[in-house]
Amino acid sequence: MNKVQSKGSGRPGTFLLGLGRYGGLGIFAFLFVFPFYYVFVLATHRVPFANPPHLFFGPSVAENFDALFRQIPFLQSFGNSLGIAVLATASVIFFCTLGGFAFAKYDFKGKEALLVFVVMTMAIPPFLNIIPFFRMMVAFGWYQTWLPLIVPGMANAFGIFLMKQFLEESIPGELMDAARIDGLNEFQLLPAVVFPLAKPGIAILGTLTFVGSWNNFLGALVMLPDPRNSTLPVSLSSLFVRSDGNYGGLMLGTALSILPLVVIFIFFSKKIIANLAAGAVKG
Amino acid sequence: MTKINLLSDKRLAPYVFISPFFILFLVFGLYPIGFSIYLSLWRWTMRGPVEFMGISNYVNLLTSDPFFWRAITNTLWLLVFGSFTQHFVAIPLAIGLNDKVLKGKEFFKTAFFVPYITSTVSATLIFSQLFDNNFGWINYLVNFFGGENISWFTAEWPAKVMIATLINWRFIGWNTIIYLAGLQSIPDTLYEAAYIDGATKWQTHTRITVPLLMPIIFFGVTMSIIGGMQLFDEPYVLMGGYQTMGGIANTGLTSAYYLMFTGWSATRFGKASAIAWILFFFILLMTMVNRKITKSLDKRSL
Numbered sequence: 001m002n003k004v005q006s007k008g009s010g011r012p013g014t015f016l017l018g019l020g021r022y023g024g025l026g027i028f029a030f031l032f033v034f035p036f037y038y039v040f041v042l043a044t045h046r047v048p049f050a051n052p053p054h055l056f057f058g059p060s061v062a063e064n065f066d067a068l069f070r071q072i073p074f075l076q077s078f079g080n081s082l083g084i085a086v087l088a089t090a091s092v093i094f095f096c097t098l099g100g101f102a103f104a105k106y107d108f109k110g111k112e113a114l115l116v117f118v119v120m121t122m123a124i125p126p127f128l129n130i131i132p133f134f135r136m137m138v139a140f141g142w143y144q145t146w147l148p149l150i151v152p153g154m155a156n157a158f159g160i161f162l163m164k165q166f167l168e169e170s171i172p173g174e175l176m177d178a179a180r181i182d183g184l185n186e187f188q189l190l191p192a193v194v195f196p197l198a199k200p201g202i203a204i205l206g207t208l209t210f211v212g213s214w215n216n217f218l219g220a221l222v223m224l225p226d227p228r229n230s231t232l233p234v235s236l237s238s239l240f241v242r243s244d245g246n247y248g249g250l251m252l253g254t255a256l257s258i259l260p261l262v263v264i265f266i267f268f269s270k271k272i273i274a275n276l277a278a279g280a281v282k283g
Numbered sequence: 284m285t286k287i288n289l290l291s292d293k294r295l296a297p298y299v300f301i302s303p304f305f306i307l308f309l310v311f312g313l314y315p316i317g318f319s320i321y322l323s324l325w326r327w328t329m330r331g332p333v334e335f336m337g338i339s340n341y342v343n344l345l346t347s348d349p350f351f352w353r354a355i356t357n358t359l360w361l362l363v364f365g366s367f368t369q370h371f372v373a374i375p376l377a378i379g380l381n382d383k384v385l386k387g388k389e390f391f392k393t394a395f396f397v398p399y400i401t402s403t404v405s406a407t408l409i410f411s412q413l414f415d416n417n418f419g420w421i422n423y424l425v426n427f428f429g430g431e432n433i434s435w436f437t438a439e440w441p442a443k444v445m446i447a448t449l450i451n452w453r454f455i456g457w458n459t460i461i462y463l464a465g466l467q468s469i470p471d472t473l474y475e476a477a478y479i480d481g482a483t484k485w486q487t488h489t490r491i492t493v494p495l496l497m498p499i500i501f502f503g504v505t506m507s508i509i510g511g512m513q514l515f516d517e518p519y520v521l522m523g524g525y526q527t528m529g530g531i532a533n534t535g536l537t538s539a540y541y542l543m544f545t546g547w548s549a550t551r552f553g554k555a556s557a558i559a560w561i562l563f564f565f566i567l568l569m570t571m572v573n574r575k576i577t578k579s580l581d582k583r584s585l
Contacts (some may be wrong), residue, residue, distance in 0.1 A: 021379050021573035028376060029394035032456055034408045036397065038420070044410060049418035049543055095303045098303060102300035106293070114301065125566060127513055127559050130554050132322060152311035154443060154451055155303035186296035215402030217516045222547070233404035238519045242406055245413065256406045261400055268395050 039258070042251035062250060067249030073228055074253060077235040080146070080224070081257075084231065085213040092209045093202050094258045096157035100163025100201075101194050105171060115164075122157045126218075134222055148223040149216065149231075161206050166201030167194070204275050207268045211261055232257045301350035322557035342559035351558070353533050354541040358512060359477050360443065361537065365450035372455050374496070377462035378488060392463075395456030400569035403453070410449045411436075411521060437535040442522065446535055454504055454510075458503050465499035466492065470497075494581065501577040505570055512566045515539040538562050 042048045045058035046067075068074050093242065101109075103115055137148045179193050195202070217233040224230040227238035236257060239250050265272075323341070334554040344351045380391060398406065413419050416437040422432050436440045469492065469576075477487045493500075518535035519525075526549035529536025538558065545564035 002572065020338065021286050021385070025376070025379055025391050025412060028372075028455075029391055031399050033394050035406070035452070036401075038413065039409045041407070048412055049415070051418060051423070053418055053420045054424055066397075066542060086515075098300040099389070102297035104298075106297035108294060108297045111297075118301075118304060121312065124312070124316070125509060125513055127542060128563050129312065129559075131319040131556050131559070132315035133548075134310075152307055155307050157304070160301075160304060186293060196552070207487070211400050215313050215400075216530075217402065217520075218543075219403050225547075233402055236408060237404050237524075240411065240520065240550055241524045242454055250408065254405050258405050265393075266396070269396065270389065273392055273396055275339060276460070 014020075036258070036262075039251055039255045042247070043255040046248045047253075048247045048251060061252070062247040067246065068253050069249075071243075071249050072235045072239050072253065074235075077080070077230060077232045080229070080233040081214055081233075082260075083147050083212050084146050087146070088153065088213040089209045091150060091154040092156065092159050093206050096163050096205060097167075097194065098158030098190070098196050100156055100159035100165075100167050101171075101190075101198075103160065103164040103175065104167040105173070109165055118160055122161075130218075130222065137223060142223075144224060144226065144229075148240045149219050159209065160189050162205055163198065163201055165202075167198060170201065172195050175234075180218075199276065200271070201222040203268060204272055208227055210264065214261065298473070316367055319556040319559060322553050323560055325553040325585045327353065328551035329550070336553065340554050341561065344554070344561060350528070350533065350536065351538075354529075354536045354538045357529070357534065358537045358539075360512060361447055361514060361518075362511035364510065364558075365447035365514075366454070366507035367504070368447075369451055369455045370499050370500065371460050372451070373458035373503075374462050374500075376455070376459045377466055378492060379489070380459065380463050381466040389431075392460060395459050397456070398453045399457040401453070404520055406453055406518040407449060407517050410445070410452075414445050437531055438519070441530045442530055443503045446518050446521060449521070450511075450514070458556065461503055461540055462496065462499060465496050469495050497577055501573065504577075507565060508569045508573060512562060512569070513539045515543060519543070526577045538565075 038054075041054050041057055041062060044061050045054055046060040048054065095243050098106075099118075101112065103118075133152075134143075135147075137143045140147075142148050142151075173192055175197075176189060179189055182191055215233065216231070217237070220231040221236045224234060227235045232253070236250065236253050239253070243250060312502060324336055324338070326336050326340075327334045376395070380388060382388075383487050385391075395526060416420050416422065416432060416434050416436060419435075425431070425433055433441050435445045469498070473491050473495075474487060477491060482490070514537045518529060518537055518540055522530035522535035525544050528544055539562070540561065542555050542558040
């Protein structure tokens with residue numbers, strides 16, 4: 001397509017077309033990014049209400065911190081969110097790399113059928129089992145603990161499929177054979193060969209898992225419903241629902257809850273975008 | 284002779300590696316799903332089973348529950364104006380981005396992708412301020428262009444438009460990135476041939492780009508259906524939780540919202556499970572219709 005476009009420069013109106021293209025893309029980029037800028041602006045004002053609405057940073061960060069800590073147990077919520085996200089990410093990386101490795105690098109009986117089964121489970125909507133799942137967690141004594149938000153998703157279909165796609169190309173069979181000749185058994189291959197070579201794939205899976213866990217609202221609402229001891233999305237949304245309009249603290253909390261993702265995204269955005277898109281096109 | 288054990292056997296090791304998935308799926312996936320069929324046949328409260336209902340939960344929902352149908356129509360409305368509209372914006376945006384000489388492409392891609400990684404709750408809280416009845420930017424602009432303040436939270440249709448806007452905002456960029464990847468797999472030669480034949484830009488896109496994108500459009504629309512039919516976070520937070528049941532005239536009550544209300548606020552687990560299965564059936568049906576439509580469009584254009 002690019003060739004046609006650059007050849008097309010001979011046509012009348014191409015310059016205007018180019019201008020329109022940048023204009024259009026620019027407007028949408030602005031619409032997508034402005035709300036982020038806005039929440040950081042609001043985080044620095046005691047009262048978000050102004051006419052015209054705020055556009056620049058204000059002086060009230062310290063005040064908003066006071067308000068936020070008074071209104072919700074922010075550090076506890078942040079800690080819960082972080083703890084759950086870190087443990088979920090670590091366990092997903094381990095179990096999905098294992099599963100993906102098996103599907104990518106071994107031949108075994110029933111492999112194709114099992115893989116199809118794994119992929120098909122991705123189509124099951126989570127709402128279907130949420131009620132019995134909730135009752136089960138109560139029966140297990142896992143209700144109001146971190147476990148329901150970590151354990152069931154540890155070896156998930158999406159992660160296994162992603163790692164399978166990735167490991168197929170990144171681990172040479174000869175390397176595995178060489179390691180075997182050196183006397184390593186199948187499990188010793190994991191730390192020696194698989195995990196080191198899987199690092200780029202792990203980075204993507206890890207980021208997606210962390211972001212997904214950090215943002216998970218429904219799961220936390222069901223399993224950790226008490227806003228005094230829950231994750232950030234639950235305690236922030238409860239603050240919004242019962243708030244009297246003093247949104248300064250709430251906006252600061254929202255801004256702080258986005259911050260870790262912004263940091264991660266700056267590091268990984270290019271890789272994630274490329275891989276997700278490629279996966280969708282292939283799939 | 285070496286001793287064969289679990290650790291060193293090449294034939295057994297892969298089964299060990301994939302076993303965690305199957306164990307977890309059995310315990311936390313398959314068992315609860317099966318149990319939810321059973322639950323849906325009972326009147327079942329916090330204290331346990333009360334009365335066997337047969338298919339009455341389903342029949343009552345489908346024939347005499349006004350909230351249920353309200354929730355379904357709300358969900359479908361939001362699906363059309365919140366989810367399907369994304370694709371009409373995302374495809375042109377992807378075409379605009381698909382140009383190797385375009386400057387700042389990485390910047391645009393990142394900017395478009397950022398809303399997707401934000402949590403629904405953060406995005407919703409930000410939008411609640413943008414749409415504030417008295418002091419938000421949206422009403423400021425409405426005033427600026429001579430309009431009256433719109434009550435985004437307390438009027439039926441504005442509230443729906445606000446929710447739909449939020450969904451569009453979150454997922455247009457994601458869809459754009461997916462379509463862009465699809466566009467990049469279309470061979471240049473097709474466009475060159477069209478150019479030589481004197482096709483206009485519009486013809487090139489309607490005759491080549493869109494038909495060749497059909498598989499990806501199917502993928503994207505399917506994801507929209509699955510996500511849209513389960514829409515919960517946005518209306519729940521914007522409209523104020525279980526107590527309000529979707530705000531004025533239940534305008535934000537989606538089927539997933541109603542399911543959660545029925546399960547957690549009213550603690551009627553059997554009825555909530557029946558809602559879940561009806562919802563699942565709707566998703567299945569719509570995905571099949573989507574497949575049919577995509578296929579027939581595909582044939583017509585090629």
